[in-house]
Amino acid sequence: MVPFLDLKAQYRQIKPEVDEAISRAIESTQFVLGPEVTAFEGRFADYCGVSHCLAVNSGTSALHLALLAAGVGPGDEVITVSMTFVATTAAVLYSGAKPVFVDVDPVTWTMNPALIEAAITSRTKAILPVHLHGMMADMDPIMEIARRHGLVVIEDAAQAHGAEYKGRRAGSIGDLGCFSFYPGKNLGAYGEGGAVVTNRPDLARQVILLRDWGQEAKYNHVVAGYNYRMDGIQGAVLNVKMNHIESWTEARRSVAADYEGQLANLAFARPQPPGHSRHVYHVYAICLPQRDQALRILQDAGIGAGIHYPVPVHLQKAYAGLGYAAGDFPVTEALANQFLSLPIYPEMRPDQVVEVVSQLEKMQLVAAA
Template sequence: MASENVPLVDLRAQYLALKPEIMAAFEEVLEGMQLFIGPRQKAFEQEFATYCGCQYSVGNASGTNALELALRACDIGPGDEVITVSNTFIATVEAIALVGAIPVFVDIDPETYLMDWRQLESVLTPRTRAIVPVHLYGHPVEMQPVMDFARAHGLRVIEDASQAHGATYQGQRVGSFGDVGCFSLYFSKNLGAFGEAGICTTNNADLAEKMRMYRDHGSRVRYLHEVIGSNARMDELQAAVLLIKMPHLERWNAARQAHAQTYTEQLRDVVDAVPVVRDWGSHVYCYYVIQIPQRDQFRAALQEEGIGTNIHYPTPLHLQPACAQYGYKAGMLPVTEALASQIVSLPMYPELTEKQLQHVINTVKKYASSLASNR
């Protein structure tokens, strides 16, 4: 039935709830015609910094820009090595490559799918300059040992928190641990613009000033360019949307957590693995990722029932053609590689109804039952 269709993400439901406020804000922005680095961006930057427990934030044009600006501000450049993970979106590595640095991969924890900090020592070299832990799917990396390792070796830490707006580690929000926290505000994220945007958080005034300069063609004063920068400015229309959405983020995250709890309670004995939440962290479920046998057949079965799914991510970065130059081969990151063939994301967004949730759960159970009877 059409009423039971469940997309992977339903952006329209959120838009309709906020439409009058958003359209009024758009009209105000367009009347004033200050279309970037305007009052709404500055107000949003302040709100987001406060929310994350940071002194400063720097709005920009995308999560990829956020990572690149952070790396540049931390003086990471050609020949420097940056430790990160392969189980992430390619933007994490693109940013490292764009500043001329070299990504060095460690494997992941098989339960959380996040950076295994125990492996950091094994890849440390005299050229290592930074670590980019990725708070993937909405769950934080175990930051204390990462920070301890970084301090012991004089390394920068740049958090990729693109999928973890509001997630906490030991009660402290992600984005506030490292030198810089980087967030994507891509339209489908927990806090999303109407298109593309990003933001960096920091407690370092000098890094904040550098990132502001780099995002605006290397200038603090118009037409005076101190360094070669880029055009990574957040536009004022996106800032208007984000400023309206910001007060709703905690409620939306709570709805995601409630949906995840329902999924987990009903599916933990049905699928091979449900998301793990460590007792030191909170999960904000940008994605709800399970492991399931015969994944392609599973996705087809759900599609027939009107249910959208996705794979985040089917090919690890160290095996991507774009990363061939870094010399990684199949078998070098065994946990990451095994996971990539088994994971699938179920529908997850705050506006999911009880009926939709139950339809997904019932369909997953039906698939699992059918699989068991065919064995």
């Protein structure tokens, strides 16, 4: 048995620290925001290399508030990708704007900068690249295009805690960066959580107001806001996990390197991070034409595997109203039909990697017969 993710193993490793931190948070009775959240915000801002971190109650909320803080609203367009979780698109729609998709690059699997300018119109307000699976999008050309056209850049870094692009951390390059701390993330809370990071004090102030009912002071509501505050207990848990995020990240990268070595002689497309990037492997995905067969073989062998994501957003029934159709984004659609996510987590052992790859080898032998 090889689980897709083993949160119990992680909890066992940090149980005394976490239990003490949760108890401290409960004893303080600071259950919403409070000192634990403030302490985490400072640590995570330092980790990302930014001036401000504003903790919220989910990654979706982070995206929504980042868009609103940037002035995105009805009548605006936001350029993003369809190869993502639906929250990216939903947040744009929450703001009243229209998502405009571009295809992804066939090698990096992230936003293809060469396609952005053709998608820009007089209504374009922002570009929203997604750092898929833990690898950052090609940010330099994205930023150059955005600055030339006067557009805001918001990084969807929900899967990219600690990822780097040319020495800069995820969330620190665009005007704003958005993170999720959903339990399965590389930095996961014990419930929902998220954050917006930025180097711009004006945007930070807007997010602070918007996450807490638009209050400048108690019962002094200066803008129409939301109840998007982080719980104190989640702040306490995340503070503990900040002590370990780098060691866990390097452990993930070590597992990914094991996969690379084991898969070297198999005809599966694998993630190819540029030499200047640090991939943090929230997901380790491969591409293979017989994906569904491979998924069944792995599951039958007791190996956790999944697909991120089997149906791109532009082909989801819920977003049919955006007006896209099959064939509009051929690279995205091809990846959706071939992606297979293999188990990866910091506590995964080398023998478990061997077990996963041995099942894939069997599948390849059957396919070749």
